[in-house]
Amino acid sequence: MKGRSYIRFEARGTNIAAFRDALRKAGIPCMRQVTSGTVYHGMVHPVYRKRFFAIAAEQNITVQITEEKGWRLWLRPLRLRYGLLLGLLPAGAFLWWSNHTVRSIEIYGNERISDTHLLTVMEEIGIYRGAEYDTIDFTLAEQLLRLKISDIEWVSLRHTGGRLVVELAEETKAPPLYNDRIPTNYIATVSAQITDMQVYNGTAAVKIGDAVKEGDILISGVTEDIRGITRLRHADGKIRGIYQETLTLYHPFCVETTVQGKTYTAEYLECFGKRFPLTVGFEEPHGNFIYIEESHPFALWDHDLPFCRIRCNYTMQETTIAVFSAEEIATIQDEEALRFEENFHGEDTILGKDYIQTVDDLGISLKINYIFEGVIGKTSEIFVKMQ
Numbered sequence: 001m002k003g004r005s006y007i008r009f010e011a012r013g014t015n016i017a018a019f020r021d022a023l024r025k026a027g028i029p030c031m032r033q034v035t036s037g038t039v040y041h042g043m044v045h046p047v048y049r050k051r052f053f054a055i056a057a058e059q060n061i062t063v064q065i066t067e068e069k070g071w072r073l074w075l076r077p078l079r080l081r082y083g084l085l086l087g088l089l090p091a092g093a094f095l096w097w098s099n100h101t102v103r104s105i106e107i108y109g110n111e112r113i114s115d116t117h118l119l120t121v122m123e124e125i126g127i128y129r130g131a132e133y134d135t136i137d138f139t140l141a142e143q144l145l146r147l148k149i150s151d152i153e154w155v156s157l158r159h160t161g162g163r164l165v166v167e168l169a170e171e172t173k174a175p176p177l178y179n180d181r182i183p184t185n186y187i188a189t190v191s192a193q194i195t196d197m198q199v200y201n202g203t204a205a206v207k208i209g210d211a212v213k214e215g216d217i218l219i220s221g222v223t224e225d226i227r228g229i230t231r232l233r234h235a236d237g238k239i240r241g242i243y244q245e246t247l248t249l250y251h252p253f254c255v256e257t258t259v260q261g262k263t264y265t266a267e268y269l270e271c272f273g274k275r276f277p278l279t280v281g282f283e284e285p286h287g288n289f290i291y292i293e294e295s296h297p298f299a300l301w302d303h304d305l306p307f308c309r310i311r312c313n314y315t316m317q318e319t320t321i322a323v324f325s326a327e328e329i330a331t332i333q334d335e336e337a338l339r340f341e342e343n344f345h346g347e348d349t350i351l352g353k354d355y356i357q358t359v360d361d362l363g364i365s366l367k368i369n370y371i372f373e374g375v376i377g378k379t380s381e382i383f384v385k386m387q
Contacts, residue, residue, distance in 0.1 A: 004069075004070070005045060005046050005069060005070025006031075006043045006044070006045060006046070006067075006068070006069055006070065007043065007044050007045070007046055007049060007052075007065055007067075007068050008041075008042075008043050008065070008066045008067035008068070009041070009042060009043070009044065009052075009063050009064065009065055009066065010039065010040075010041055010063070010064045010066050011039070011040040011041075011042075011056065011061050011062065011063050011064075012038055012039055012040075012061070012062045012064075013038060013059065013060055013061040013062060014038060014060075015059045015060060015061065016035060016038060016039075016040045016061070018059055019040065019055065019056065019059040019061045020033075020035075020040065022055045022058070022059060023052070023055060026051055026055060028044060028048045028051060028052055028055075029044070029045070030042040030043065030044055031043045031044075040061075046068070046070050099161040099162050100132060100133060100134075101130055101131060101132050101133065101162065101274070102127065102128065102129050102130060102131045102132075102133070102136075102159070102162065102164045103129065103161070103162025103163065103306050104129065104162060104163055104164070104306070105119065105122070105127075105128075105129060105164045105166065106163060106164070106165050106166065107119075107166045107168070108165070108166070108167050108168070109167050109168045109169055109170070110168055110170060111170060112151055112170055113149060113151055113152070113168075113170060117149070118145075118149070118166070121145065121148050121149060122141075122145070122166075124148075125141055125144045125145070125148075126141075127141060127157075127164070129270075130274050130275075133159060136157075138157045138158075141157055142155050142156065142157055145168075150171070151170050151171050152168050152169075152170060152171065153168075153169045153170060153171045153172070154168065154169050155167070155168040155169075156168070162306070181234055182234055182381055183221050183222075183232035183233065183234060183381065183382040184221050184234050184235050184236070184379040184380055184381050184382055185202075185217050185219065185220055185221045185222075185235050185379070185380050185382060186202065186217070186218050186219035186220075186221075186235045186236060186237055186239070186377050186378070186379055186380070187215055187216060187217055187218060187377060187378065187379075187380045188212045188213065188214055188215060188216045188218055188239075188241075188376055188377055189214060189376055189377060189378050190214055190241075190243040190245070190376050191211075191212065191213045191214050191243060192211070192212060192241030192242055192243035192376045193209070193210070193211050193212075193241055193242045193243075194206055194207070194208050194209060194210050194211075194212065194218075194239060194240070194241045194376075195208065195240050195241050195242055195373060196208065196239070196240040196241075197237065197238075197239050197240075198237050198238040198239070199219055199237040200236045200237045200238075201219075201221075201233055201234055201235055201236045201237070202219040202220055202221050202223070202233050202234075202235030202236065202237070203219065203220045203222075203223055203235075204218070204219055204220075204237075205217045205218055205219060205220050206218050206239075212241070212376075218237070218239050218376075218377045219235040219236070219237045219239070219377075220235060221233045221234060221235035221382055222382070232382060234379075235379065236379060237377070238375060238377075239375065239376060239377045240373065240374055240375055240376065241373070241374075241376040242351065242371065242372070242373050243371075243372055243374075243376060244369065244370065244371055244372075245345075245369075245370045245372060246367060246368065246369050246370070247337060247340055247367070247368045247370065248365070248366070248367050248368075249333045249336055249337065249365070249366045249367075249368075250363060250364070250365045250366070251324065251329045251332055251333060251363050251364055252324075252362050252363035253323060253324055253329070253362065253363050253364075254321055254322070254323050254324075255321070255322045255324070256319060256320075256321055256322075257319070257320060257321075257322045258288075258317050258318070258319055258320075259317075259318055259319075259320050260290070260315050260316070260317065260318075261315070261316035261317065261318040262315075262316050263313055263314065263315045263316070264282075264285050264313070264314040264316075265279070265311065265312065265313055265314075266278075266279040266282040266284075266311075266312045266314075267279050267309060267310065267311050267312070268309070268310040268312065269307070269308075269309060269310075270295075270307065270308045270309075270310050271306065271307050275310065278309075284314065285314050285316060287316060287317070288316070288317040289314045289315055289316045289317055290314075290315040290317065291312070291313070291314055292312075292313045292315070293310060293311070293312050293313075294310070294311040294312075294313070295308050295309075295310055295311075296308055296309045296310075296311070326359070326364065329363070329364045330364075333364070333366045337366075337368055345370075345372055345374065347374060347375070348372040348373065348374030348375075349372065349373040349374065350370060350371070350372060351371040351372065351373050352370070352371040353368050353369065353370045353371070354368070354369040355367075355368055356368075356369070
């Protein structure tokens with residue numbers, strides 16, 4: 001009987017034989033029976049408890065339980081605990097609800113596509129934390145994700161309880177094309193005077209000291225051998241020259257600008273994707289604002305729980321008029337000119353620059369005439385008619 005449920009009893013009375021016959025006729029099996037005069041020992045299964053005691057009473061037998069084992073013994077004290085039952089019902093409902101909705105979203109397989117971008121697109125098609133699984137068509141959602149994000153080659157959605165797992169494979173990009181064999185000419189990008197020439201491939205069409213216009217061929221990719229056969233090459237080189245360029249800047253004295261105003265804060269308790277407000281009476285502000293959300297999950301033994309505190313900040317954006325002095329505008333225009341020089345002519349040499357400033361009632365205009373010495377050419381593909 002090891003590991004099984006049983007009742008070990010000791011029965012006393014003058015009708016032990018009749019009692020045993022009655023048990024046999026009632027179909028109650030007794031194990032390990034020992035009879036000694038008016039004392040009867042044995043074991044029965046707890047399922048026969050009620051019928052066993054009823055037959056003992058009919059035969060005027062006194063029964064004493066010496067040992068009892070089984071899960072029924074553990075549950076018997078709880079049979080009248082209605083509060084426990086009432087507590088189990090909402091607990092079971094809560095467990096069902098937590099597995100009926102999206103509690104967390106886990107994404108695997110993405111390298112170029114950010115989690116934020118993927119979660120934003122999923123929210124647009126109705127998949128977000130707190131959404132009910134019954135409202136999600138997984139097949140349609142997978143198709144929409146591939147249509148909305150072109151870099152996805154295939155995607156799979158599956159859920160285990162409250163966990164929604166997104167597995168995807170990104171589209172394999174084609175290797176870069178090697179264009180060093182494409183027929184090209186090397187042409188001038190600006191009008192300039194040539195100061196230095198380095199021809200890597202092709203035939204030089206100009207020489208140092210020549211003046212060229214924008215679009216002129218500097219290195220030709222069309223060559224002809226001694227037999228008169230024309231060949232096309234990938235013309236390439238590095239030709240430097242002196243050229244002029246003008247930068248025009250304008251800044252008004254008064255500018256309508258946006259500044260940050262008052263910040264409103266609201267806190268929520270997020271439970272399995274559902275949010276419950278903690279800030280009483282809060283209403284989302286109207287107008288333009290910057291929204292920043294902070295999440296602080298609760299943890300138990302270094303494991304995050306499906307509960308977190310959300311802090312939402314709404315910073316209002318207000319319009320105002322900014323007034324600038326002539327000195328402030330000059331500083332701003334100097335910074336803009338410096339960014340122009342660093343971003344577009346960082347590898348060029350500035351040989352000279354001339355400032356022309358014009359002031360009117362609305363603002364200040366600044367024209368800077370530059371003289372640069374730098375690379376003046378680029379490759380231009382030769383379009384060949386195929387026979």
